[in-house]
Amino acid sequence: MTMLQSFDPATGETVWEGEIAGPQAVSAALLRARKAFPAWAALPVAERVAAAQRYKAALEARKDAIAQIIARETGKPMWETRTEVASMIGKVGLSITAQAERAGDRQSAMPFGQAVLRHRPHGVMAVLGPFNFPGHLPNGHIVPALIAGNTVVFKPSEMTPATGAAMAECWAEALADHRHVFQCIQGARETGEALVAGHIDGLLFTGSAGAGAHFRRIFADRPDVILALELGGNNPLIAWDSADVDEAASVVVQSGFITTGQRCSCARRLIVPDNAFGAALVDAVAGLADRIVIGAWNETPEPWIGPLISDAAAQAAKARFAELVERGAKVIRPLNGVEGRSGAFVTPAILDVTGIFVPDEEIFAPVLQISRVPDFDAAIEAANNTRFGLSAGLISADDALWQRVLVEGRAGVVNRNRPTTGAAGSMPFGGLGESGNHRPSAYYAADYCAYPVASFEATDASGNSGALAGKLRA
Structure with a gap:
């Protein structure tokens, strides 16, 4: 047996x-x-x-x-x-x-x-x-x-x-x-x-x-x-403007790191303007990621995220992270283990991949890739540069930009000023392409x-x- x-x-x-x-x-x-x-x-x-x-x-x-x-x-x-x-x-x-x-x-x-x-x-x-x-x-x-x-x-x-x-x-x-x-x-x-x-x-x-x-x-x-x-999906989140950088950073962190990055709708790619707002947002996301409580399911205080599903999953994610670094990605926050914990625990990771070739693959872990672009045309192009099409998002108060994302974007779930992982059970859920x-x-x-x-x-x-x-x- x-x-x-x-x-x-x-x-x-x-x-x-x-x-x-x-x-x-x-x-x-x-x-x-x-x-x-x-x-x-x-x-x-x-x-x-x-x-x-x-x-x-x-x-x-x-x-x-x-x-x-x-x-x-x-x-x-x-x-x-x-x-x-x-x-x-x-x-x-x-x-x-x-x-x-x-x-x-x-x-x-x-x-x-x-x-x-x-x-x-x-x-x-x-x-x-x-x-x-x-x-x-x-x-x-x-x-x-x-x-x-x-x-x-x-x-x-x-x-x-x-x-x-x-x-x-x-x-x-x-x-x-x-x-x-x-x-x-x-x-x-x-x-x-x-x-x-x-x-x-x-x-x-x-x-x-x-x-x-x-x-x-x-x-x-x-x-x-x-x-x-x-x-799954290699999901983009365009963060273009916000009157409150901290609120925008909260949307990003929830999109990228909830469930330790193990949601098919998690944002994998953060696309920001190459300007002061983009720089401030990335800094705010990194600072917020540092404050995330990580722990076991039954601990007090209750953690926001736990481990990956297994030690093997963590090792695979670390190997993918290392490949991106070898390709020239700049490490903003590393994908580390957690001291005193099992090998399945990892910290949220952030990489700047602007200007380098990145394989169009889903990393099923809390790994967020930053791309800085000169204008919104480039942002749309970067968001659509994937064979997947599950979820996508826009952080912006500009209605015209939102209309562009709705018309030009390609995903089955498209959210505005809310995490990419949000979905209503009273609506359809699914994607196109290889999603x-x-x-x-x-x-x-x-x-x-x-x-x-x-x-x-x-x-x-x-x-x-x-x-x-x-x-x-x-």
Whole structure:
């Protein structure tokens, strides 16, 4: 029996241990999901909604325990994991509303009948979850998929299996009368490969752009499988002017360093004018970064950020940082470890990369790259100089500049005078380029969880012969 373990990155303590699902176990789970699908899809949507509401109640009853599980597995502070669980709970109501609005039945009177629009579930959906928001992000796929009438086989990240197991417990309670509608399987790459290669009708994935590109390739000859990809980004933040430099610096720090830089919507590139404001802002960002409280999830005073997900992740980020320095980047703040802490802890880092070539890659860590430009045309050009397109932002009081960013920028989430990481669950979330495949999640998840069926129908066949009157031989 092969076992999987997860660890608290702050201490190395084992958080969870369980059996890995091998290829045969994955196939069996998919077969169970396939057999459970017809009855689940045939239920009135109100009954599936009621199950989702029971799941919501189960989350609410366990919210503190689940927040602690997420904190232990990811290293995130409790203030952030409580917010994550609250988002999971809120997702249920948003998904119910979105299902009715975007995938509900419609009908209108037509001559000799009715035009009717219905939506049907795809079938068996595979959901692969990430480690950074191990509850909220897969939850955003799972809830709408089940409400739409699909069955789900969910593989959490191998870094955060305990969070997936906690979600599975809540669904087991909510779906007590509907076995195998939701299943959670645990494992790493081999388990995920078996799931993706199996008989599925959809893959709902949140993770790296590299993995997303891999899925695009392997599903090129499987057009029957719906593919929804929520990927990373090399996100730009243009900070052009502000009456309050400290407030602008706060937007930058929250954009670049929240969740220890482990959000796909974090700002990776700060673009500033090459003038006094730009210089003052960079200084203010560096000073504010120095004051960030870093610590373990259960410490007092409560930290703002914790460690990266693992020692290996920290080493990889440091190697990428060193590469930028070798290319000529000027170090404003180094990416250091934290004395007396595990190897997963790092300090927020700031580099000036003006005038040097920087690979268009996402560094999934608190690393902010500064580019100084002569004018706003150059700022727009620099912001768009990426193959990604997830999030972007502008710090400016100038409405005309904001309009330019809205028209000329290329990203799925574009914020003004607010962190690039801010997003409303009542709106779509996703990007273009290598940040996604034009199937945004959040409120628009209902769109990829069901397909439309358009019908022209009448209760009997009367009225059709008139169309042939006078046009047939006697």
